[in-house]
Amino acid sequence: MLENLSHFLNGELPAALETLERMVRINSFTENRAGVDELGRLTAETFAPLGFTAECVPSVNPRFGDHLVLTRRGSGPRSVALISHLDTVFPAAEEEANDFRWRREGDRIYGPGTNDIKGGTMMIWLVLRGLRQFAPDVFESVTWRVLLNSSEETLSPDFGDVCRGCFDAGTVAALVFEAEGTTGGGRNVVVARKGRATWRVTATGRGAHAGSKPGVGVNAIVELAGVIPRIAAIADPSRELTVNPGVIRGGSVLNRVPHEAVVEGEMRAFDPAALADGRAAIVALTGEGGVRALSDNHVGRVEGVITASSRPWPRNAETDRLAAIWLAESARLGMPLGTEQRGGLSDGNLIWDSVPTLDGLGPRGDHAHCSERSADGQKVPEYVEASSFVPKAVINIHAILALLGER
Numbered sequence: 512m513l514e515n516l517s518h519f520l521n522g523e524l525p526a527a528l529e530t531l532e533r534m535v536r537i538n539s540f541t542e543n544r545a546g547v548d549e550l551g552r553l554t555a556e557t558f559a560p561l562g563f564t565a566e567c568v569p570s571v572n573p574r575f576g577d578h579l580v581l582t583r584r585g586s587g588p589r590s591v592a593l594i595s596h597l598d599t600v601f602p603a604a605e606e607e608a609n610d611f612r613w614r615r616e617g618d619r620i621y622g623p624g625t626n627d628i629k630g631g632t633m634m635i636w637l638v639l640r641g642l643r644q645f646a647p648d649v650f651e652s653v654t655w656r657v658l659l660n661s662s663e664e665t666l667s668p669d670f671g672d673v674c675r676g677c678f679d680a681g682t683v684a685a686l687v688f689e690a691e692g693t694t695g696g697g698r699n700v701v702v703a704r705k706g707r708a709t710w711r712v713t714a715t716g717r718g719a720h721a722g723s724k725p726g727v728g729v730n731a732i733v734e735l736a737g738v739i740p741r742i743a744a745i746a747d748p749s750r751e752l753t754v755n756p757g758v759i760r761g762g763s764v765l766n767r768v769p770h771e772a773v774v775e776g777e778m779r780a781f782d783p784a785a786l787a788d789g790r791a792a793i794v795a796l797t798g799e800g801g802v803r804a805l806s807d808n809h810v811g812r813v814e815g816v817i818t819a820s821s822r823p824w825p826r827n828a829e830t831d832r833l834a835a836i837w838l839a840e841s842a843r844l845g846m847p848l849g850t851e852q853r854g855g856l857s858d859g860n861l862i863w864d865s866v867p868t869l870d871g872l873g874p875r876g877d878h879a880h881c882s883e884r885s886a887d888g889q890k891v892p893e894y895v896e897a898s899s900f901v902p903k904a905v906i907n908i909h910a911i912l913a914l915l916g917e918r
């Protein structure tokens with residue numbers, strides 16, 4: 512089957528890349544609602560000839576486009592969920608300014624979303640085409656669901672509810688088609704992802720004339736400056752908990768004692784307990800400050816709040832079971848894959864404990880979320896490798912058949 516399958520998929524690849532080009536040429540920045548919906552229509556059209564019907568599910572955020580649920584009902588009880596997303600991180604103006612568009616150079620195809628994740632969507636298409644051709648009984652018996660988040664890049668959690676609404680007792684796996692992991696030069700599936708919490712710490716002082724009444728003032732910048740090393744110290748490398756003060760602002764003009772200063776940042780961890788401890792440590796900063804006014808001992812105040820939180824996808828037995836199938840099949844095929852735990856989040860974070868979930872099943876590429884290119888080669892924008900589609904589709908097809916006990 513292997514040679515025939517590769518031959519068949521190589522024949523399908525030009526059509527896949529042609530559709531990928533049409534997808535990449537549609538700007539689908541998360542906040543470009545019309546663009547995301549246009550890409551949703553093209554995606555529905557692309558899968559319709561395979562027998563998929565489309566349902567649009569409005570996002571809870573009215574600024575975002577619709578999530579897309581594509582379903583092909585099978586004759587048997589089992590179902591497989593194939594996960595991708597519609598949005599990218601690139602506003603149209605940025606694509607224009609950096610002349611960042613579909614551009615093929617040798618094996619590399621540059622362009623917004625080539626790697627994250629429109630290439631992954633076309634990987635799903637190739638996998639389904641191959642299954643229909645070489646395992647028609649399996650293709651007919653399984654219910655396939657292609658679930659596409661309209662706003663994955665904003666970590667909006669409502670897509671997790673959309674997925675759970677589609678999962679049923681027969682759902683054997685959720686397969687996420689984010690790009691292949693390249694850590695250490697490897698070819699990896701993704702078995703865990705960090706969770707992330709964003710936070711804000713505000714120091715409140717008391718404003719005063721900096722020249723005539725400085726003793727009345729409580730300098731919020733001085734207050735906050737003392738707190739920031741304590742924030743940084745929440746990081747715990749032994750638990751892979753990172754803490755990054757990312758943005759700081761305070762004061763207004765030079766002749767005022769500043770009454771407020773703010774630092775915002777994020778933290779990440781694989782271990783839910785480590786992330787929970789980090790969040791608690793930010794909130795625990797809340798209380799009286801250490802800076803006092805000379806005039807009346809008025810004291811500053813510090814407040815730490817968590818502004819948003821996405822849970823980790825920790826290492827777990829069900830994901831490891833799926834990864835073992837992909838590793839075994841890829842080794843057997845002479846194209847061995849490894850595993851990696853990734854710092855960035857995906858839709859896998861939303862669903863890993865609802866059904867067994869595996870990620871990193873898309874094609875190979877690099878520089879996701881980058882749009883700049885420099886002549887000296889120091890800056891390279893997002894790209895996908897055209898030659899990675901067929902071998903990875905072959906692995907995915909064999910692994911899905913093994914997962915279903917059909918091989």
Ligand SMILES: [Zn+2]
Pocket residue numbers: 600627664879880
């Ligand atoms: Zn992304």
